[in-house]
Amino acid sequence: MKRIAVIGGGLTGLTISNFISKDCDTEITIFEEKSEKKLLDKTSAKIVLSYSTVEILKKYNLWDKDSFRPNFIDKIHLSYSNSLGSTTISSQDENLDFLGAHIQTDFLKKKLIESIYSNKNIQLNSGTHIFEINGENKKQIFYSKNNKNSHSEFDAIIFASGLDLLKDNYFNDKISKEYDQTALVFHLKGSKKSSSIAYERFTDDGVLALLPSEDDWLVIFSLHNSALKKYEEVSDIELTKKLQTLIGKKVGEINKISDRFKYPLSLSYYKKFSHSNVCLLGDACHKLHPIAGQSFNLTVRDCFILSNSLKMDNDIHTVFNNYQNLRYKEMKRIIKFTDFLADKIYRLPIRKFILGKIFLVLDFNKNVKKLAVGLITGSYLYKKNINNMKAYD
Numbered sequence: 001m002k003r004i005a006v007i008g009g010g011l012t013g014l015t016i017s018n019f020i021s022k023d024c025d026t027e028i029t030i031f032e033e034k035s036e037k038k039l040l041d042k043t044s045a046k047i048v049l050s051y052s053t054v055e056i057l058k059k060y061n062l063w064d065k066d067s068f069r070p071n072f073i074d075k076i077h078l079s080y081s082n083s084l085g086s087t088t089i090s091s092q093d094e095n096l097d098f099l100g101a102h103i104q105t106d107f108l109k110k111k112l113i114e115s116i117y118s119n120k121n122i123q124l125n126s127g128t129h130i131f132e133i134n135g136e137n138k139k140q141i142f143y144s145k146n147n148k149n150s151h152s153e154f155d156a157i158i159f160a161s162g163l164d165l166l167k168d169n170y171f172n173d174k175i176s177k178e179y180d181q182t183a184l185v186f187h188l189k190g191s192k193k194s195s196s197i198a199y200e201r202f203t204d205d206g207v208l209a210l211l212p213s214e215d216d217w218l219v220i221f222s223l224h225n226s227a228l229k230k231y232e233e234v235s236d237i238e239l240t241k242k243l244q245t246l247i248g249k250k251v252g253e254i255n256k257i258s259d260r261f262k263y264p265l266s267l268s269y270y271k272k273f274s275h276s277n278v279c280l281l282g283d284a285c286h287k288l289h290p291i292a293g294q295s296f297n298l299t300v301r302d303c304f305i306l307s308n309s310l311k312m313d314n315d316i317h318t319v320f321n322n323y324q325n326l327r328y329k330e331m332k333r334i335i336k337f338t339d340f341l342a343d344k345i346y347r348l349p350i351r352k353f354i355l356g357k358i359f360l361v362l363d364f365n366k367n368v369k370k371l372a373v374g375l376i377t378g379s380y381l382y383k384k385n386i387n388n389m390k391a392y393d
């Protein structure tokens with residue numbers, strides 16, 4: 001039986017371990033430096049899972065609608081504040097049941113961990129820090145746990161370790177870009193209850209995403225750093241006034257704003273993310289701007305292809321090489337799309353006019369809408385591959 005090491009027990013490490021163990025006869029060890037308690041700590045983080053992600057999770061019995069309590073998103077309304085053009089893309093454009101499902105990240109994590117605990121072929125080694133990797137065909141992993149150093153041998157390594165630096169010893173063609181933007185994230189309550197519509201409102205200060213949440217709205221405001229202070233350091237009353245001006249009555253009268261959290265925004269990815277029997281996955285491979293909610297959704301499609309490739313071929317080198325070849329194109333496409341919305345648009349001198357025009361054209365052109373929906377939901381993969389599981393198509 002093959003032995004695979006997965007470095008990192010975030011969403012990516014937990015997802016790929018579940019997929020591989022269901023697809024192949026493989027022994028998997030997840031190394032996670034956080035303690036088990038920290039791994040299960042409650043957070044307020046939320047995530048939008050795209051249509052294809054939900055379909056893939058269903059295939060692996062990892063979708064639990066009752067405990068996830070999703071807010072399904074059927075429509076996304078795009079507009080630029082104080083401009084005429086706007087458009088709405090809808091699940092109906094591509095005959096899908098929904099575009100995305102907004103859930104609490106903890107619920108998914110809990111489900112993934114429970115499934116791992118019930119699987120004798122996966123070992124979750126928490127509180128374990130990897131500090132070195134050696135060897136060619138067999139890889140030796142050196143780790144410390146409870147102040148004691150040890151090592152183990154594996155046939156392959158999957159780095160699912162987010163932005164750590166250890167992987168840079170193996171992969172050296174990293175592309176990175178600082179956006180000079182910060183995401184300000186908070187919840188708000190309005191007099192209108194959230195429905196199944198999400199809003200993406202372009203403003204001069206950055207892009208404001210309004211996502212329907214249980215009984216309120218989640219705001220992810222990707223602000224240019226020059227404008228951050230205007231929203232970060234003001235009172236809730238002042239912020240309410242500013243938001244109300246930017247979004248009008250989309251949520252009705254805003255009557256409550258939660259604590260605000262902020263995250264610096266950047267892009268990083270590797271042109272080559274497989275090398276011999278080592279590969280990169282998740283944020284370790286591509287970390288994107290959150291504007292289109294694509295980072296983890298792209299990862300789930302990567303996991304699906306990688307796991308199915310492993311099912312079809314015994315040779316790890318071939319599998320990782322195929323994974324690189326099959327996934328590079330889509331990764332680049334999603335990066336271009338995200339980077340255009342997050343950054344390129346803001347470099348255009350008459351962006352309000354151009355975006356308004358783009359939205360108007362989009363609004364009348366069913367084919368372009370269909371393409372946009374396919375891109376953000378990954379539905380092409382669902383239609384092409386999921387049903388017959390042909391990862392090599």
Ligand SMILES: Cc1cc2nc3c(=O)[nH]c(=O)nc-3n(C[C@H](O)[C@H](O)[C@H](O)COP(=O)(O)OP(=O)(O)OC[C@H]3O[C@@H](n4cnc5c(N)ncnc54)[C@H](O)[C@@H]3O)c2cc1C
Pocket residue numbers: 007008009010011012013031032033034046047048049128129130131160161162163164166183185220263281282283284290293294295296297298
């Ligand atoms: C505000 C915001 C909103 C977002 N919304 C969405 C969305 O709607 N849709 C979407 O698809 N994505 C979204 N994302 C992105 C998504 O959350 C991430 O892509 C995803 O959580 C990354 O998971 P990961 O497991 O790859 O990385 P991480 O979560 O960083 O996990 C890496 C793990 O590896 C461990 N580790 C690192 N180094 C070592 C080592 N040497 N030894 C042992 N363990 C190690 C770390 O402790 C960590 O637990 C959003 C992100 C943000 C910030």
